[in-house]
Amino acid sequence: MPDKPKVAFYWCASCGGCEEAVVDLAEDILKVVEAVDIVLWPVAMDFKKTDVEARPDGSIAVAFINGAVRTSEQEEWARMLRRKAQVVVSFGACANLGGIPALANQFKKEDILKFVYEDCPGVDNPSRTRPQTSTVDEGRTVTLPEIRNMVRSLDQVIDVDYYLPGCPPTPKIIMAAVQAILAGKLPAKGTVLSPDIALCEECKRKDSKPADLSLTEFKRPHQIQIDPEKCLLAQGLVCMGPATRSGCEALCPSGNMPCTGCFGPSSRVKDQGAKFVSSVFSNIAPKEAADIDKVLDGIPDPIGTFYRYGLSKCILRRKIN
Amino acid sequence: MSKPMEQGAGAGFEPRIVAFFCNWCTYTAADLAGVSRLKYAPNVRVIRVMCSGRVDPQFVMEAFAKGADGVLLGGCHPGDCHYAEGNYKTLRRMRMLERMLKDMGIADGRFRLEWISGAEGDKVKSVVNDMVAKVRALGPLDLPGKFAEWDKEIEELEHQISAQPAKEAVHAR
Amino acid sequence: MKYLYFPGCSLKGTGKAYEESLLAVFRALGVELKEIEDWNCCGATAYMSVDETKSYALAGRNLAIAEREGLDVIAPCSACYLVLNKTQKNLQDHADIRRKVVAALKTAGLDYKGTVRVRHPLDVLINDVGLDAIAQRIQAPLKGHKFAPYYGCQIVRPYATFDDQDDPVTMDRIIKAAGADCVTYPLKTRCCGGSLTGTVPEAGLRLAYILLKEAKKRGAEAVVTVCPLCQFNLDGYQDQIARKYEALDLPVVYFTQILGLAMGLPAAGLGMQRGIVSADAVLAGR
């Protein structure tokens, strides 16, 4: 009897939500466990780096890697798993697009460290001590991973075969992906494993969207009583749905919150934020620059709004300074 | 223009500017500048679109990412769009794009939106010359160079790893 | 309505009648004029040709003081009006001049942002007060009187902010509102002889003579003007003109005096007695 396919799960800069998503497969996880041999899963099982290193290259069938890449250690793991695995699946918004951690690309590394270790209210660090990558203590050298200057998506570090979108990916698309992999029915390399059509397609509010929005004002969710039936954009909320891939079954709009774009853009779009801006702002009501600006003022943090999950994949990649 | 003014830039820095000109007004104005033999700085490369409204903010970002030091967008004057109101759509989305570019650290002056009618060949000249001078003063943006510079930190590790002998020379793919 | 008032040297000296009549008329129209505190020379005179920057700084000081009040400035004297406007415009248009002037003002603890509007009383009367409001105040219309409206060179050139450069009409409208008639006077904006009377007297006298003679020929009983320098020149040299050409005995008065009379204000309070050529003809019948 041939060995069961070996599967690895790994996390880089992530919140752990993607791991939760795997657990959320509920009883389905048993089917997975039955079908595969898990050789790495730091959140749940005890494997050492050396265990993985010891495996021959290409001996792992699939590695699911979630989280963005910010440290040298994450890079090292990613590169190792790339060598060991036949298929690498970039798992979740952070690995795919940089995710929430990538919002740090608006700031210099030094400014972040300074804030975290010195200026942040509540920090008591009079000697301004910072973690060092290398410290000699009693003759022994202790090392820590290095923090990189910017946050990268997984595919900016290693070659990626497939992408599972979402923050986190929903159990449904995870299961579909796992089944496809196990059955060997894989699409073309580089495919994002969710429908290549925007979210409105599966949004229950779709029919309530008027063609002509001509917005005169943008609002934030806490500022209004959100109508649970009506298109959220039509209510003046920034709903990224039209510029975001579907597959989540419009979870956020169903929960009365606008889509924030975690599934990333369609395959036809390079830059989700730029494209969303192009669509929604072309048709705001005012015509004069000053009046237009007033409407734009309703979005105090454009980068944080339009690149909530995608700043690593913005064409410009990070703030230039 | 053969006399570069080195200001905040290396000697002889020649800005590279990508321009998107609408066919009916600004592209025609550039044609008129040619027919009138006006002389202006050779730093601008024009990409023709039918309407400034065809210009997707992605194009502007892509131009910067591929090495443009400046991006110029030219359309018909408000009220004069060949397609009725295309230029208003341009204006609205580009106002937002300007804010985003600023937040991303791309200096004011590197992206410019100008209304130039088909009769304003001289305005093509003055806008191009002015923009070239201003971008020259800002210095090179050179995003491709910056991207390479940024990625050096991860390439080092890649080199280290690839320098080690592989545990097993089998690679499944 | 409230304005700052920049008198300049003329209105405190040779143009006293202008100041008296202007203040009286504006008061009667309910317009408050507040004299600019500690004003200095407007910067006209020969200063401009000696040192432009200092001249702008001189004018700029007045503007800087005025700016603190946040009101429009009324400059009745044509020379002040022109110099202050010229300074204002050049400070706006030329960053280098602005830098120098602002630096100079700083040394005196002043700053100038460039927000002051310098206005002429004609502009304020026509555009802010309005002819309707003026008409309501006319109590003793100057029926049957005919005047030659004379604007001089400075208030319409080079800046034509409130009237036409070649054919200004604002004062004509005020004279008509006062119930009087205007003779057709094509010499409205020609040179009065101005400072030439001091340097090349024969040329200056001739120019003044032409203006006066033509006004008289066209049936005017007085020349009405807006400029203390023109008034002084046309009024003060009539004896010399009489010796050289002919006696004309034509009073030269300010438009504010005419308006004041029509509004029924007492002649003495309007400085009617101050002219060298007697203004009795204008006062006839009152």
Add this chain to the structure above:
Amino acid sequence: MADNNGNKPQPIGLPRIGFYVCHCGSNIAGTIDVAEVAQFVAGLPGVVVSRDYKYMCSDPGQEMIAQDIKEHKLDRLVVAACSPNLHEETFRKAAAKGGLNSFLFQMVNIREHASWVHEDKKAATAKAKGLARAAVYRVRFHKPLEKQQVPVDPNVLVVGGGIAGIHAALTLANAGKKVTLVEREATIGGHMALFDKTFPTLDCAACILTPKMSAVKSHPNITLWTYSEVAKVDGYVGNYKVTVKRKPRYVKEDLCVGCMECIDACVFKEPKFTDQFNQGLGKRKPVYIDFPQATPKVVLIDPQSCIQLKTGKCKKSCAEACDRDAIDFTQKEETRELQVGAIVLATGFQAFDAKKEPRYGYGRYPGVYTALEIERLVNASGPTSGEVVLRDGRHPKSVGIIHCVGSRDAKTNKWCSRVCCMYSLKLAHLIQEHSGAEVYNFYIDMRAPGKAYEEFYDKLLSEGVHFIRGRVSEVTDWAMTPEEEGKLVLRVEDTLAGFVRRIPVDMVVLATGLEPKADAQEVRRRFNIGCGNEGFFQERHPKLAPVNTFTDGIFIAGACQAPRDIPDTVAQAGAAAAEALVLIDAGHVELEPNTSHVVEEECCGCKSCVPLCPYGAITFDEAKKKASINEVLCKGCGVCAAACPSGSIRQNLFEDEEIFSEIEGVLAK
């Protein structure tokens, strides 16, 4: 490492690109090293043939392309030459001749955008290379496309009934086309109808114009709508829908025969209202006709002065006098719609308002006249029956004509109005002839460039008319000497004699220039065409397409495009008519295939695109819940393609990949 740009679409097939760079004589080759460009492009991936040639647009140039396509099995074509606005079609045809789809071609503009505007040869060559590389990169993504054919409506609209509109309408009608001529005023004839004689031949304007006017009226192919204005234009070349507003004249046009009995019968015994046709020099009644030969010869009633229309309380003696019951006080404005394939705009000019030049005293001195007023004064059917008489009844013994009023002047209009020198000579002759007065011309330069024009100037010189070279500084009634008493004095620096002169005259004539109509901007927006900086309608090309506009199917003729005289206007009107005929007789137009389309399976139905289309070409299919674009209505602006948030709309010839690769091409190092 993956490309930051995500899924990159691949170019279609393995390209075999042919590249051609044109010398354009020395126009390009003088500044750009074309051989270097050709050599550079030869090294780019996919380029099979790369050549430079003296004149690519010549027959041998085109033939070379066609040959190469066959011989080298080229599947893409790039030509670097002049502006695509000039020769794109030429090379598309050359491609087709070689058996290649016309749209697998991209043109590079290295003349207007490079060789003509740069002096530095190295920089210009580098620019040409960058632009050529962009086209080579881009053309790989081109797809074969077909032009859509749309039938052309054979009917034509002519707007403006001056000599330009009249001539264009007659030409088209004589060619068998149905023409509607729309004129804003109550009669056609335009400015020419105001003139007495025409220069340089001095033939009577009415004698040559009125036969054409009546030909318009009686032509079976012409529908004449005077007192009407175009309110709206929809549609596109070959298929315009035009809305025309017809103002009420309170007289039934089909019943009135122009007997003018109603005018005699009007309750106003004497004419007392300003007669605009006679430039305010004469008077008319509330019911009137502009001039005896007015066409249509139908009276009209002015609602501002007619007692019946103002108060409803008149005994209506005019209506009683009309035995055909043509007078109808209840008429209302009517709106009519027309379908036409082509439009000729001949909306003319307006004369400069002389009041804007107060130093010449127009409106202040009764002795100052505009040229158009003099045209009426010297006209036998004018208010004085041709007698040159001043407003105060005196006969002028001396007349000064000031040239360039509102022309060649930085303060008013900068341009030369082209006709004023000549009409001033004509008026000088006519005034002298009619009154025997001394006539002085004050000119800056005498401009007489036309057939027999200089000879006409010579004739005037020999007639004893005075010519003083200098711009008049003012017109005044201030007399400096007894001889000047009661005169208008023109003060002028005589630049030939070198001193300032004062010339006293009885009458001053201002040769006012020609300027765009006050509503030219509104009108050109209505017809979606352009205006130059000075406000005249913009032609498609100043030399090669002088009657075309940037909107296909709309042509311009006469002084709406620039100041011009009658012979030039008539020639241009004929040209505009011919261009319209070319369009109509082709029977159909080919529309640029640069339309957009929605890829249905990619569309999520968010409707973001729907409101962006100014032509209503995008609709939302409620059954499929998808957007769709009607490609006949689409005019190819691409605003929807730029805005589709999921990239599901493509614009032919301007697809994302084409533009992205062009960006890459101009920037590659």
